[in-house]
Amino acid sequence: MSTILEINNVTKKFGGLIANNDISFKVNKQEILSVIGPNGAGKSTLFKMISSFMKTTSGEVLFEGKRISNLAPHIVARMGVVRTFQETTIFKTMTVRDNIIISHHLRSNSNLFGFFIGSSTARNDEREFARSADELLEFLSITDIGNELASTLPQGHLRTLGIAIGLATNPKILLLDEPFAGMNHDETMHMVDLVSNVRDRNVTVLLVEHDMSAVMKISDRIVVLNFGELIAEGTPKEIQENKIVIEAYLGSEDDSIGL
Amino acid sequence: MIEISGRWDYYYTLTSVALLSIASSGVWLTFYIGRINIGQGAYALAGGYVVAILVTKYDVSFWLSVPIAGLFCSFVSMLIGASILRLRGVYFAMITLVLTEVAKLTAMSLPITNGAKGISSIALPGELSIFGIIIIPDFSTLANVKLAFYYVAVILMIFVFAGMYRLVNSRIGHLCRSLQQNEELASSIGVNITILRIIAYSISSFLGGIGGAIFVSISQSVYPTTFQVADSINFMLNVFVGGMGYVFGPMIGTLFIYFGWDLLFTTGKYQLLIYSSIIIALILVLPNGLLSLRIFNKSNKREIK
Numbered sequence: 001m002s003t004i005l006e007i008n009n010v011t012k013k014f015g016g017l018i019a020n021n022d023i024s025f026k027v028n029k030q031e032i033l034s035v036i037g038p039n040g041a042g043k044s045t046l047f048k049m050i051s052s053f054m055k056t057t058s059g060e061v062l063f064e065g066k067r068i069s070n071l072a073p074h075i076v077a078r079m080g081v082v083r084t085f086q087e088t089t090i091f092k093t094m095t096v097r098d099n100i101i102i103s104h105h106l107r108s109n110s111n112l113f114g115f116f117i118g119s120s121t122a123r124n125d126e127r128e129f130a131r132s133a134d135e136l137l138e139f140l141s142i143t144d145i146g147n148e149l150a151s152t153l154p155q156g157h158l159r160t161l162g163i164a165i166g167l168a169t170n171p172k173i174l175l176l177d178e179p180f181a182g183m184n185h186d187e188t189m190h191m192v193d194l195v196s197n198v199r200d201r202n203v204t205v206l207l208v209e210h211d212m213s214a215v216m217k218i219s220d221r222i223v224v225l226n227f228g229e230l231i232a233e234g235t236p237k238e239i240q241e242n243k244i245v246i247e248a249y250l251g252s253e254d255d256s257i258g259l
Numbered sequence: 260m261i262e263i264s265g266r267w268d269y270y271y272t273l274t275s276v277a278l279l280s281i282a283s284s285g286v287w288l289t290f291y292i293g294r295i296n297i298g299q300g301a302y303a304l305a306g307g308y309v310v311a312i313l314v315t316k317y318d319v320s321f322w323l324s325v326p327i328a329g330l331f332c333s334f335v336s337m338l339i340g341a342s343i344l345r346l347r348g349v350y351f352a353m354i355t356l357v358l359t360e361v362a363k364l365t366a367m368s369l370p371i372t373n374g375a376k377g378i379s380s381i382a383l384p385g386e387l388s389i390f391g392i393i394i395i396p397d398f399s400t401l402a403n404v405k406l407a408f409y410y411v412a413v414i415l416m417i418f419v420f421a422g423m424y425r426l427v428n429s430r431i432g433h434l435c436r437s438l439q440q441n442e443e444l445a446s447s448i449g450v451n452i453t454i455l456r457i458i459a460y461s462i463s464s465f466l467g468g469i470g471g472a473i474f475v476s477i478s479q480s481v482y483p484t485t486f487q488v489a490d491s492i493n494f495m496l497n498v499f500v501g502g503m504g505y506v507f508g509p510m511i512g513t514l515f516i517y518f519g520w521d522l523l524f525t526t527g528k529y530q531l532l533i534y535s536s537i538i539i540a541l542i543l544v545l546p547n548g549l550l551s552l553r554i555f556n557k558s559n560k561r562e563i564k
Binding site: 103125 | 425426429430431433434436437440441443444446447448449450451452453458
């Protein structure tokens with residue numbers, strides 16, 4: 001398996017606070033890799049640095065061998081690294097279908113002026129986007145809500161739409177920010193299937209998540225962060241049996257107070 | 260109707276409406292990318308001065324100097340916009356509010372703008388000819404200059420709004436809407452938000468510039484007070500009253516506000532009171548603008564499909 005994303009010695013400091021300290025790991029092509037850790041472990045910070053929404057203090061992120069850290073988010077997105085958002089971040093006053101169509105922007109062959117005058121390339125683009133949007137709706141089985149206004153959707157559908165927006169950009173690697181947060185068991189299981197399907201579309205998935213059962217079920221490999229440090233890396237089985245991880249999550253036995 | 264009533268000054272009013280709605284549609288575009296713009300007066304003033312200086316000092320044709328004025332404004336706005344467009348909400352609004360005042364003070368102090376005395380007796384537009392064929396005759400030879408300006412303004416307005424309609428219904432418009440709603444998400448799907456914001460703002464300023472330029476040519480004079488903060492606020496108000504969600508909102512809004520003010524002239528000292536009350540009531544009852552009224556909605560629904 002070849003490496004698609006490399007995180008090399010990434011450190012992030014906010015003043016005196018070290019959010020990420022010297023973190024290095026690799027993501028292989030077409031795998032589902034989860035980054036987990038207790039609250040405040042620095043997962044979201046790492047996530048933002050990979051998608052260039054935040055600058056690194058030191059270290060670098062390489063995507064297919066090219067540095068992508070400290071660039072603008074849209075440039076990183078153009079290279080094929082696309083993130084979804086933790087909050088339900090969508091274009092609220094557009095319909096679901098329009099949300100997906102607009103997200104095809106990266107795939108356009110025409111320039112903005114072409115779209116203004118309605119050149120044939122631009123018209124072809126629009127036709128292609130509409131077709132692809134319908135295909136995505138079908139793929140995520142949300143065709144029936146295609147014409148609904150995005151702001152009226154329930155939580156679960158919003159999350160699906162977020163993934164649809166991400167997929168519409170035709171990413172090579174999709175970064176999912178807590179895709180299972182606030183979901184009940186059934187919804188989570190549905191989402192797990194969905195994320196596995198995403199991987200089958202030749203997309204590498206990197207996700208940050210709290211929900212242990214979902215993470216264990218879905219991930220090929222897991223990276224564990226605690227207090228900004230990488231404390232473990234391995235398959236779900238290895239992580240489950242890892243002492244340091246268990247300590248980080250449950251606390252250690254403390255002889256001094258007799259526990 | 261105007262010919263029957265014999266009130267030739269209505270042509271002047273309608274011309275002003277056309278020009279102001281061009282500038283307002285620029286303001287509308289900045290609203291469309293989610294920025295409150297109260298600085299259009301600055302660009303209208305700058306456009307006016309560019310035309311005044313080019314026509315009086317350098318003998319440049321009016322027809323050439325108007326687009327130059329527009330381009331000058333969009334160039335200036337790119338420089339200013341590059342830094343201030345990072346701001347959002349009320350912060351951006353406050354900066355743009357200051358811009359008008361800055362433009363006025365600049366006009367007061369620069370030697371080329373002739374300070375507070377301004378520039379007067381600007382020549383009327385000359386003839387426009389391409390390959391020896393006269394397309395537009397010299398305005399000073401015309402019997403009715405007002406009518407001529409009226410046609411110029413209205414034709415320009417039609418072009419501007421046609422262009423605007425096309426812009427909004429093309430992908431650029433969708434991208435602007437995506438900016439308005441969520442800039443982070445827009446950048447995550449690969450939209451270069453910085454460039455798009457600057458493009459929208461410079462188009463907006465271009466429109467402000469040409470609107471101001473023609474306005475100045477009609478009155479044949481320009482002073483630092485030709486466009487003030489109050490005018491900037493009016494440009495914004497035109498957009499509010501017309502409806503922010505509609506391309507033609509600024510046009511309707513300008514028409515309503517400008518004529519409303521004129522028609523209330525008969526009420527004398529109560530003019531401002533009645534006028535303000537009506538506008539407050541309008542904003543309360545129709546927060547989405549005049550175009551959100553049901554009679555206009557039929558056509559709008561068709562657009563959405």
